[in-house]
Amino acid sequence: MNYKEFFKKAQEKGITNIQITEKENHGSNVKMLNGELDYLNSFDSIGYNIKAEYNEKTVKLDCNYLAEDILDLLIMKSTATDSSYADEYLEKDKNIEKEKSIDIDVSEETKKLKELDKLKTNYKNLDALETYFTESYQNTRIINSKGVDISTNSHLSTFAVEVLVKDKEITSYGKDILTTNKKDINFEEFTKDVIEKAVIQNNKEKLECRKYNIILDNDVAARIISHLGIMVAGDSIRNKVSCLENKLGKQVFSKKLTIVEEPTNKKYPGYRLFDDEGTKTIDKIIIDAGKVNNYLYNVKEAKIKDIKSTGNGYGGIATRNMYVKPGDKSVEELLKDLDNGIYITDFMGSMRSAINTVNGQISLQVFGFIVENGKIIKGFVPAIMTTTIFELLSNIEEIGSDLVFNNTNSASPSILIKDISIAS
Amino acid sequence: MNKKDFEKYLNLAVSTGADFAELYYEKIYDKNYNLIDSKLDQIASNNSIGLGIRITKDKESFYSSTNDLTNDNIENIIKKMLKNIPEAKSKKVLLTDLVDKTKKVKIPHDLYPVEKKKDLLTNIDKIARNESELINQVSVSIIEQDRDFTIANSDGKYIKSNTVLTRICVTVFAEKGAEKQKEFVDFAGGIGYELLEKHNIEEEVTKVAKTAVEKLDAVDFKGGELPVVIAPGFGAVIFHEACGHGLEATSVAPKLSVFSDDLGKKVATPKVTLIDDGTIEDAWGSSIIDDEGNKTKKNVLIEKGVLKNYLVDQFNSKEMKMSSNGCGRRQNYKYATTSRMSNTYLAPGSDKVEDMIKSIKLGVFCERLSGGSVNTATGDFNFAVDTARLIKDGKIDKLLKGITLIGNSKDILNNVEMISDDLQISAGYCGSRSGMIPVTIGQPTIKVSKILVGGKE
Numbered sequence: 001m002n003y004k005e006f007f008k009k010a011q012e013k014g015i016t017n018i019q020i021t022e023k024e025n026h027g028s029n030v031k032m033l034n035g036e037l038d039y040l041n042s043f044d045s046i047g048y049n050i051k052a053e054y055n056e057k058t059v060k061l062d063c064n065y066l067a068e069d070i071l072d073l074l075i076m077k078s079t080a081t082d083s084s085y086a087d088e089y090l091e092k093d094k095n096i097e098k099e100k101s102i103d104i105d106v107s108e109e110t111k112k113l114k115e116l117d118k119l120k121t122n123y124k125n126l127d128a129l130e131t132y133f134t135e136s137y138q139n140t141r142i143i144n145s146k147g148v149d150i151s152t153n154s155h156l157s158t159f160a161v162e163v164l165v166k167d168k169e170i171t172s173y174g175k176d177i178l179t180t181n182k183k184d185i186n187f188e189e190f191t192k193d194v195i196e197k198a199v200i201q202n203n204k205e206k207l208e209c210r211k212y213n214i215i216l217d218n219d220v221a222a223r224i225i226s227h228l229g230i231m232v233a234g235d236s237i238r239n240k241v242s243c244l245e246n247k248l249g250k251q252v253f254s255k256k257l258t259i260v261e262e263p264t265n266k267k268y269p270g271y272r273l274f275d276d277e278g279t280k281t282i283d284k285i286i287i288d289a290g291k292v293n294n295y296l297y298n299v300k301e302a303k304i305k306d307i308k309s310t311g312n313g314y315g316g317i318a319t320r321n322m323y324v325k326p327g328d329k330s331v332e333e334l335l336k337d338l339d340n341g342i343y344i345t346d347f348m349g350s351m352r353s354a355i356n357t358v359n360g361q362i363s364l365q366v367f368g369f370i371v372e373n374g375k376i377i378k379g380f381v382p383a384i385m386t387t388t389i390f391e392l393l394s395n396i397e398e399i400g401s402d403l404v405f406n407n408t409n410s411a412s413p414s415i416l417i418k419d420i421s422i423a424s
Numbered sequence: 425m426n427k428k429d430f431e432k433y434l435n436l437a438v439s440t441g442a443d444f445a446e447l448y449y450e451k452i453y454d455k456n457y458n459l460i461d462s463k464l465d466q467i468a469s470n471n472s473i474g475l476g477i478r479i480t481k482d483k484e485s486f487y488s489s490t491n492d493l494t495n496d497n498i499e500n501i502i503k504k505m506l507k508n509i510p511e512a513k514s515k516k517v518l519l520t521d522l523v524d525k526t527k528k529v530k531i532p533h534d535l536y537p538v539e540k541k542k543d544l545l546t547n548i549d550k551i552a553r554n555e556s557e558l559i560n561q562v563s564v565s566i567i568e569q570d571r572d573f574t575i576a577n578s579d580g581k582y583i584k585s586n587t588v589l590t591r592i593c594v595t596v597f598a599e600k601g602a603e604k605q606k607e608f609v610d611f612a613g614g615i616g617y618e619l620l621e622k623h624n625i626e627e628e629v630t631k632v633a634k635t636a637v638e639k640l641d642a643v644d645f646k647g648g649e650l651p652v653v654i655a656p657g658f659g660a661v662i663f664h665e666a667c668g669h670g671l672e673a674t675s676v677a678p679k680l681s682v683f684s685d686d687l688g689k690k691v692a693t694p695k696v697t698l699i700d701d702g703t704i705e706d707a708w709g710s711s712i713i714d715d716e717g718n719k720t721k722k723n724v725l726i727e728k729g730v731l732k733n734y735l736v737d738q739f740n741s742k743e744m745k746m747s748s749n750g751c752g753r754r755q756n757y758k759y760a761t762t763s764r765m766s767n768t769y770l771a772p773g774s775d776k777v778e779d780m781i782k783s784i785k786l787g788v789f790c791e792r793l794s795g796g797s798v799n800t801a802t803g804d805f806n807f808a809v810d811t812a813r814l815i816k817d818g819k820i821d822k823l824l825k826g827i828t829l830i831g832n833s834k835d836i837l838n839n840v841e842m843i844s845d846d847l848q849i850s851a852g853y854c855g856s857r858s859g860m861i862p863v864t865i866g867q868p869t870i871k872v873s874k875i876l877v878g879g880k881e
Binding site: 033036037038039040041042043044045046047060061062063064065069070073077128164170171172209238239240241243348349353354356358359361362363364365382383384385386421423424 | 460461466467468469470471472473474483484485486487488489490491492501504505508560561563597599603604605606646647648678679680682758760794795796797798799801802803804805806807808825826827828830876877878
């Protein structure tokens with residue numbers, strides 16, 4: 001059923017103000033194991049988030065097809081819901097961005113991945129080399145019964161490398177990169193760097209249980225920072241389940257820390273012209289020199305507070321292109337400043353379990369290197385970092401310049417932090 | 425889609441010499457009811473239909489998923505996939521008659537009135553809030569899923585089945601001054617609303633509310649290598665992570681598991697017997713057939729410390745020269761199946777919990793674990809302990825803040841010192857190559873002689 005027919009049928013059934021967020025997603029991913037193709041997958045899907053009014057109630061539904069039974073389900077849901085807030089519907093004056101759908105072909109990258117296997121010959125203890133490449137195109141289109149029809153899209157590529165080094169010890173080490181332009185990826189250099197780090201890390205020793213000065217590399221820092229998005233989300237604040245409740249305008253972190261959200265920045269992979277509710281996205285400062293500067297809202301939470309949505313409605317409240325403002329120092333300079341300490345380059349486990357957004361406690365299994373006199377000496381046996389989000393981000397000494405995006409919602413440069421408890 | 429359609433697409437899929445082709449057609453109906461702040465916040469629902477197409481040739485696997493089920497689109501997808509298959513002799517696919525393996529539940533989701541569901545949410549909220557004034561928030565959700573699927577493959581298999589899942593999740597939040605804590609409990613099964621008859625929800629929610637309040641006085645703990653006692657039920661995440669994943673053919677077949685060459689060898693203390701059983705009646709991780717159309721089974725993986733079996737899906741069975749044991753699973757049509765756990769548990773022993781506690785001078789009692797992960801290649805694993813208590817001089821003492829346990833698969837299996845007889849099963853989700861799937865994990869209370877406990881100085 002096309003939109004015209006669907007809207008017409010809806011009207012006949014007494015459903016008004018119907019608005020559909022359509023998400024088209026297609027792409028391919030390929031995995032190579034020791035130079036042999038492990039899998040080549042492709043996917044294409046269209047999903048619909050529908051909201052509408054029936055008997056003066058707002059009803060919402062997700063589905064991946066449009067048919068009459070979906071309209072009947074909307075009607076049935078309206079009798080069950082207690083939702084009393086009036087939702088917003090887009091008027092016909094919004095920005096429109098339309099691009100042709102992109103055909104995705106990963107055959108070139110599949111060849112490049114296969115060729116990377118030759119790098120293994122230079123390292124005798126390299127037991128396995130796994131490489132992954134994913135390319136995807138996503139288009140978000142909002143169409144409603146008031147004649148609105150707008151689109152925003154993204155075209156992203158991810159390259160990931162995982163290596164297994166085995167001699168007396170075993171080390172598994174991996175890294176990935178996300179980019180808006182696959183031509184930016186230097187497959188060989190990236191893979192070499194991962195292999196070399198894995199080899200160094202395999203010569204490892206146990207750390208003494210005590211406080212250390214640490215560097216969180218840009219990937220680990222980004223994944224911790226992403227939880228700030230949950231902590232400043234309007235629903236977490238309203239429901240009193242965030243450790244940043246009642247902290248607006250207060251100094252809670254180091255003055256060296258500024259975190260912004262720039263969804264309108266096309267250079268970064270989280271670029272979106274509008275959120276999934278059709279609210280125009282806006283750039284904002286979330287943490288301003290250590291002070292909580294903004295909470296984030298979707299339409300529902302904004303309505304409850306009688307304010308405007310901040311353009312963070314993606315089903316729940318989420319961020320796009322949120323990142324820590326970089327400093328001037330390279331990783332090498334940060335290592336020099338660290339002098340003696342540890343360089344954390346990876347973690348294992350679910351960050352959701354490891355970071356308690358209600359009270360800010362963090363307990364995370366970490367991997368990385370021992371640094372002596374500013375130089376990476378060897379790896380360390382997996383250890384546990386125990387801290388709180390307040391201690392971690394208040395003890396910041398330096399912020400690096402190496403801002404890299406690995407996902408669409410958050411990013412960070414590497415960060416030098418003092419006095420953090422590590423058990424090994 | 426009917427039998428003729430399936431046959432047509434399968435014949436196209438094997439027309440250039442593929443070894444094997446499979447079609448997986450699925451309809452999923454999800455519904456979530458969420459209550460927070462004592463109000464029904466939202467009813468979310470998701471209806472989806474889709475098709476997964478898998479074609480394999482030697483060790484290579486090609487998979488495509490789509491929800492555009494028009495004939496042109498499906499044929500185009502298959503033709504694109506065939507560009508990767510070198511030309512060879514085609515074969516003819518003829519499907520059997522449709523085998524129906526549909527599970528019937530006592531109280532289906534649609535027959536349990538919405539008003540009753542709302543009452544259930546509201547009552548749970550009241551029970552928790554009545555426990556203490558320090559409880560400042562309660563979040564309750566009901567998760568319903570009805571999944572119907574049909575599998576047709578080039579071996580002629582043509583079978584349909586379903587899964588019905590119901591889960592109630594409760595999180596209680598407590599606050600005193602600047603201190604905030606939360607505690608969680610859930611009730612889940614591969615059944616409809618008869619789930620409610622199987623649990624004493626009031627008792628469990630009250631207990632959880634009490635613990636949330638008690639945790640407000642939890643203290644920091646200095647980490648180190650210590651003996652631990654792990655409570656029954658979700659504590660088994662340690663075995664799920666520490667060895668379950670390493671026994672899946674996905675990592676065993678390409679020799680990426682620390683257990684790849686250990687079949688028949690002693691890998692644990694003789695006290696350890698580990699079972700994965702997809703047939704447990706009404707369990708959250710059970711199904712009649714797996715997502716490749718094979719009957720699910722009870723698989724004894726480790727018996728008295730000796731590695732007896734792996735979890736083998738159909739694709740990896742060739743490489744492993746073992747037959748599939750009904751553990752090919754996937755989240756939905758967007759994922760190709762691979763070998764996965766279903767209901768994994770440590771068999772009960774005969775030790776007494778009191779003796780475990782008494783035997784420890786300084787250690788930790790892990791009352792509730794929240795999740796974990798493993799690197800199957802190295803065996804390194806971790807898991808987060810949401811509720812932990814100090815064991816001091818043979819007695820359980822105060823609650824501890826923020827604990828994580830880490831270790832290595834092979835070490836932990838050899839450090840299981842005592843196992844009691846109080847086996848309990850808990851539900852959760854497991855994320856891996858074929859997506860997030862419902863699993864249960866179970867164990868009796870166990871004592872591990874030493875493990876690294878992460879704490880704060």
